[in-house]
Amino acid sequence: MSLPTNPDLAPDGLHLRFVESAHRVLSRDPRVRALWAGGSLADGTADRWSDVDLRLAVADDDRPAFMAGIEDTLQAICPILGWRMRSMRGDDLVVVTFEGPLRADFVVTSPNSLDRQRYEPVAPLFDPLGLGARLHQTPYRPSRRTPRELLEREAAQVPAEAGRLQRAIERSSIVAAMQAQANLLESAQRLLLLLRDPNAAGLLGPKHAADALTAADIEPLLAPLGVWSNNWPNPGMDSIQPTLDVVRPLAAEAEARYGIAVPLQPVPPGADSDARPARQVGEAGCFLLVHAMVGATYYNRGMYTGLLWGYAGAARLAAELAYVASRGDAPVPADAPDRFSGSDAAVIASALRPLATGGVLGVRRVATRVAAAYSHFLERACARLDMEYPARLDLSVSDYLLREGVFVGDLH
Structure with a gap:
């Protein structure tokens, strides 16, 4: 697991303990091919008011079953207070408030769509197949509007x-x-x-x-x-x-x-x-x-x-x-x-x-x-x-x- 230093977060604080738990649970699921952190955690600017952005690569054949059991997966990471799910440009977006409370967004995407334009940085948490190389082939653009x-x-x-x-x-x-x-x-x-x-x-x-x-x-x-x-x-x-x-x-x-x-x-x-x-x-x-x-x-x-x-x-x-x-x-x-x-x-x-x-x-x-x-x-x-x-x-x-x-x- 590799995250940049976030000086405004305590090393043993809620955010990083949550990321460790997500890494532990998701890295054991063979359907999850890779996991990245996004947003402020990935660029080193997170603070105690930040949410946690995670991006998962799940193969197309595995996604229906994975999404059907997403609530159990989330509960294994941390007890849930509330969650909702919707589709977003071909991905599945799961918005969750966990006990703490802590807000997190999970974007579940296909390995085949990793070359789409990104508007946020990412940091690898696990990526045994090297899928992140496809992300880095498409440069991160922080803004699309002039x-x-x-x-x-x-x-x-x-x-x-x-x-x-x-x-x-x-x-x-x-x-x-x-x-x-x-x-x-x-x-x-x-x-x-x-x-x-x-x-x-x-x-x-x-x-x-x-x-x-x-x-x-x-x-x-x-x-x-x-x-x-x-x-x-x-x-x-x-x-x-x-x-x-x-x-x-x-x-x-x-x-x-x-x-x-x-x-x-x-x-x-x-x-x-x-x-x-x-x-x-x-x-x-x-x-x-x-x-x-x-x-x-x-x-x-x-x-x-x-x-x-x-x-x-x-x-x-x-x-x-x-x-x-x-x-x-x-x-x-x-x-x-x-x-x-x-x-x-x-x-x-x-x-x-x-x-x-x-x-x-x-x-x-x-x-x-x-x-x-x-x-x-x-x-x-x-x-x-x-x-x-x-x-x-x-x-x-x-x-x-x-x-x-x-x-x-x-x-x-």
Whole structure:
């Protein structure tokens, strides 16, 4: 097993003990031809907020049986709190939260697909057949987008999100308004990152941004959160311009440097998307909990717009879960956050109210209250759909986020 030194990880800490256990279990399985670590562990930058990225090569003939027994394999590595699986470009992605808690992503791939373009480094844990040579034939590229391509994306996204924010305010939808505003502030953060470090701007994840930006850089982007209507929970139209005022100087500087304009005029959004099956919403609710530890990553690396963006999405899903809890198997419409009952609406509105105070503390308070509302509605929705509510996962992740400073006060 060969990993680069990660100076911010204790040699006997949770991450490296987990990797040793994964190596021990998977190297004994003849179906696993090779195992590599990826991400921050592979490039020596992991810290205690990092997840663990592992890539396995499993022959095509063995993959169906291997994936059918994946839960037993994961349990042999470390006790599981929650996991979900999906396909990703021909690979199987297994997202897991283990006891600790510790987040890990397992990418199960075929030896025949190792020559595809990679966007993360890898370090071998075991590779008796030398399959890693095929990985190294395709150079690692940390970013696939140029600054111009990134700006072209923002040029489309900013006016679209401004239009969604405008429509949400017209509909008095605090949930949709929060989500659109969070998306706009994330665009501001991406523009700032592009201006500070063009080489890092195409990278995904909060750690890359934190390497180029500081908490002091990000905190001013939260200023518009304090400009919400006093007629709570209905945000006023005065919440649009302060948000655009944060984006405007960054867009102007980017245009001067790269010659691509990022329009700020709101573009009316199209029709609402189709309704989703209630069970799909319930599954999405459980899946999000498996990812929830990332909140500590955003907060402790000073990526406050990312933390707000994450809990804006959680608030919307909580509202959809509230709809499921009250309507059962009925399809969940796109405007479900505007349709649930008065008492449930009051819970969501109360969770978002600290936005009116603005700043990092306001975001932390929103995260705390949204998480509590989310747990409440997820448990009710699971009961209505006859699904298992992941109580141990929910409790463990909430305790972790409280210890790591994301939450303010005790959710329990």
